[in-house]
Amino acid sequence: MEREDSINVLGEPLAPCSADPLTGFFRDGYCNTCAADQGSHTVCAVMTDEFLAFSKYLGNDLSTPRPEFGFSGLRAGDLWCLCAARFLQAHDEGCAPRVNLGATHKRALDIVPLDVLRAHAG
Template sequence: MDPEDSINVLGETLAVCGTDPVTGFFRDGHCNTCAADQGSHTVCAIMTKEFLAYSKYVGNDLSTPRPEFGFVGLTPGDPWCLCAGRFLQAADEGCGPKVNLAATHKRALDIVPLDILKEHAL
């Protein structure tokens, strides 16, 4: 299970998304991905109150701590490697979070058009 090349949506070296809490499919702070990452955790999103409420509403509660999984729960302002499909869904509903393009993996473009990512860029 080796990660794909660490290239962002701008064609540059993938920047760190977040380390407090540590994020990423590989829990290395980067939105790296591989064939086993079926959710495509490739969008470096900055959590907002609106997005966290939306995510909980659609069945993925990211704000409640889950100590049994070592998950502290996210708060507004936290960076998180978000599933590309969930980002696109939230963007379509008008509550897409901000995006760190330098830390968003190029594989996100398989699901989310670059112009939509840029609309939500920091």
């Protein structure tokens, strides 16, 4: 699993997203990606209760702790590397969370237009 270059959507070095909770496809705190990351976990987003409920409704429960996987569950205010397609889906449904552009990997642009990401920059 060779990582792609750690460049953000602004063409700059990728900033960290979150170390607590530890996020990213590689669980390194960054929204790095590689060919094996089929979900493109590249959008660094600030969780909201609305988005967490939306994700759970769609079958990806990010708020329930899963100790068997070392996952304590997310709460509003936590930063997390989201799948780019799920972020775009949330945008289309009007419940997309804010994003950290500096910590969002450039590979997200394959799925989410930059103007959409900018609209949710926070």
